[in-house]
Amino acid sequence: MxxxxxxxxxxxxxxxxxxxxxxxxxxxxxxxxxxxxxxxxxxxxxxxxxxxxxxxxxxxxxxxxxxxxxxxxxxxxxxxxxxxxxxxxxxxxxxxxxxxxxxxxxxxxxxxxxxxxxxxxxxxxxxxxxxxxxxxxxxxxxxxxxxxxxxxxxxxxxxxxxxxxxxxxxxxxxxxxxxxxxxxxxxxxxxxxxxxxxxxxxxxxxxxxxxxxxxxxxxxxxxxxxxxxxxxxxxxxxxxxxxxxxxxxxxxxxxxxxxxxxxxxxxxxxxxxxxxxxxxxxxxxxxxxxxxxxxxxxxxxxxxxxxxxxxxxxxxxxxxxxxxxxxxxxxxxxxxxxxxxxxxxxxxxxxxxxxxxxxxxxxxxxxxxxxxxxxxxxxxxxxxxxxRAAAARTAVTAEASAADSAITPAEAPFLTDPALRLWAVVSTWRSYGQPAALALLRLQSAQLDLAAWRWQRRDSADEPAAREEGDRLRARVLRLKRTPGPQRVVAP
Structure with missing residues (x-):
């Protein structure tokens, strides 16, 4: 549609x-x-x-x-x-x-x-x-x-x-x-x-x-x-x-x-x-x-x-x-x-x-x-x-492999596993405090929104309106990554 x-x-x-x-x-x-x-x-x-x-x-x-x-x-x-x-x-x-x-x-x-x-x-x-x-x-x-x-x-x-x-x-x-x-x-x-x-x-x-x-x-x-x-x-x-x-x-x-x-x-x-x-x-x-x-x-x-x-x-x-x-x-x-x-x-x-x-x-x-x-x-x-869990794994992997992606291969396993995401947020809270943990949570949500866009627009990703929405979501992720503080999800 x-x-x-x-x-x-x-x-x-x-x-x-x-x-x-x-x-x-x-x-x-x-x-x-x-x-x-x-x-x-x-x-x-x-x-x-x-x-x-x-x-x-x-x-x-x-x-x-x-x-x-x-x-x-x-x-x-x-x-x-x-x-x-x-x-x-x-x-x-x-x-x-x-x-x-x-x-x-x-x-x-x-x-x-x-x-x-x-x-x-x-x-x-x-x-x-x-x-x-x-x-x-x-x-x-x-x-x-x-x-x-x-x-x-x-x-x-x-x-x-x-x-x-x-x-x-x-x-x-x-x-x-x-x-x-x-x-x-x-x-x-x-x-x-x-x-x-x-x-x-x-x-x-x-x-x-x-x-x-x-x-x-x-x-x-x-x-x-x-x-x-x-x-x-x-x-x-x-x-x-x-x-x-x-x-x-x-x-x-x-x-x-x-x-x-x-x-x-x-x-x-x-x-x-x-x-x-x-x-x-x-x-x-x-x-x-x-x-x-x-x-x-x-x-x-x-x-x-x-x-x-x-x-x-x-x-x-x-x-x-x-x-x-x-x-x-x-x-x-x-x-x-x-x-x-x-x-x-x-x-x-x-x-x-x-x-x-x-x-x-x-x-x-x-x-x-x-x-x-x-x-x-x-x-x-x-x-x-x-x-949806299976779709999330597919969508995050596909977005991470894109040339202009705002999701790195190291971040993909954390985004597809709710337990790892929670562990990353809790660990960030204990190490850097509540503001950094909330910033990481916002980043993860924005990255999942980007992956969800790829899943929802899998049949129309090249249309102008779809491309515009993808660019907006991708820019939001990059903006959150540029915010000072230990926010990025990295593999151990």
Whole structure:
């Protein structure tokens, strides 16, 4: 896959990237408009029901809980205004056909108008409950750093992971809630009959909830997939394999999990003792402690890894991509459904709310349906890291043998062996102090980035854009080598 110029060495800035980004945004808005139309046309179950179900105030809720369970009208009208403004700019661009920097600016303004208003939904949750959000930050930051370090070779930069995290927290959660809020009202309208008995209405409500869970699992999987594919295009000069997709998908799922955790901690902290016996502390324990690497992070990792494999495969690309999406949908819906079913069966024979149930049984029942998917994601990461280790040896050796290389043959064995690299850094720290060790670490990272460029550009290294990037990475290594201090990696 050939590429154009990059912005800051990260974002691929060309017509293909902008076109794909606009296509993804248009599809998202089209789905929202379909959900809106279906909700508008739904049968009304109750008297004096509003035109759109999202404006209906639920009985018995007020204050913060009421705001959590309904969409603020201001956000809804902001979303519509953004869609209209975005469509107007696209019409202007179709007529005037701008080029260069003007086309780039108009593209990003359009994306901000189309998708930006949906981010107000998760921002309203986080800003309304800052304490719950703050207590979720340490664990989330730890997993993000773990994802960054777990790539081993040809790492996706941390700013890119933060973009994926932001996509999950803001776009996936915001759009997912907007879609599902409308779908829930639509399902209630078609399932509930005004003339039905109270028992049939309650049964219809449960059916609506089951279908809403499936709907949310579907739209979340497609939204995460859209984000991963968009990042693949914008950063395609750094996309290499399934590991790339895995860390991007996991970061997006982690962002979604952060906002969802704030929501559930608040809801169950206020109402849990009345509806299920759960508490805010229990939700924090499950979602931000033992289950932080499960749930949406694991499902996103599996989905992203599958899309990464699909990008690599030309023959079976559609099959692999569909399988990845179906697996993510099944994992999400299965966890919500089977975990409740397991819990109901076990708690018929075990008292709820005790220390053993809270610390062991209930978390185990929540993680049990996820276990096959978590293990599969871990297996894909392990296989991907092994593949990358072999690629690192090949790429470093090839770069060291180049005429203008910034990697010497003596440095190559250290760069291809993580244990030797660590030994060199530790030895430098003990002999020359922390500044020299950090300088050596920066040099090693820059050399590995150069080798990763050679691996990623192995089929297009002679193209002007690829050559420019290689020269920039090589100059960075040489600049670090000229910095005073004992930084160079030499063979013993």
């Amino acid at each position: 050939t590429g154009g110029p990059t912005v800051g060495g990260l974002v691929q800035d060309d017509a293909l990237a902008r076109g794909r980004a606009l296509l993804i945004a248009r599809l998202m808005i089209a789905v929202y408009l379909v959900e809106l139309l279906l909700n508008y046309l739904r049968p009304h179950v109750q008297a004096n029901e509003p035109t759109l179900s999202i404006f209906q105030k639920l009985p018995g809720t007020s204050g913060s809980i009421g705001r959590l369970l309904s969409l603020p009208p201001a956000i809804f009208w902001t979303v519509l205004a953004g869609i209209v403004a975005g469509a107007a700019i696209q019409g202007f661009a179709a007529v005037r056909r701008p080029e260069g920097r003007r086309a780039v600016v108009l593209t990003w303004i359009t994306l901000a108008l189309l998708l930006g208003p949906f981010t107000l939904i998760p921002l309203a949750v986080v800003l309304a409950y800052p304490f719950q959000a703050l207590v979720c930050v340490p664990g989330t930051a730890f997993v993000l750093l773990l994802l960054h370090g777990g790539q081993r070779f040809a790492r996706m930069p941390l700013p890119v992971l933060l973009v994926a995290f932001g996509w999950g927290a803001l776009v996936v959660f915001g759009l997912g809630r907007a879609y599902t809020g409308l779908a829930f009202g639509t399902l209630n309208g078609y399932l509930g009959k005004p003339s039905g008995s109270l028992g049939s209405q309650i049964k219809n409500q449960y059916h609506a909830i089951d279908l809403m869970i499936l709907h949310l699992s579907i739209v979340n999987a497609f939204l995460v997939a859209a984000g991963v594919l968009l990042l693949f295009v914008l950063f395609r000069h750094r996309v290499t394999d399934a590991v790339t997709g895995l860390v991007l998908g996991a970061a997006a799922g982690l962002g979604y999990n952060l906002v969802e955790s704030v929501l559930f901690i608040r809801i169950y902290g206020s109402l849990g003792s009345f509806i299920s016996g759960a508490t805010g502390g229990f939700e924090y324990y499950v979602r931000q402690a033992i289950g932080l690497l499960g749930g949406q992070a694991a499902f996103g990792a599996l989905l992203g890894a599958g899309l990464g494999l699909a990008v690599q495969s030309r023959r079976h690309r559609p099959l692999i991509a569909v399988a990845a999406v179906v697996a993510a949908i099944g994992a999400s819906a299965g966890t919500e459904t089977l975990a409740g079913w397991f819990s109901h069966g076990v708690h018929d024979h075990l008292a709820t709310g005790g220390p053993f149930d809270t610390l062991v049984v209930s978390p185990f029942l929540w993680l049990l349906p996820q276990a096959p998917f978590i293990l599969l994601a871990a297996l894909l990461l392990w296989l991907g890291r092994r593949t």
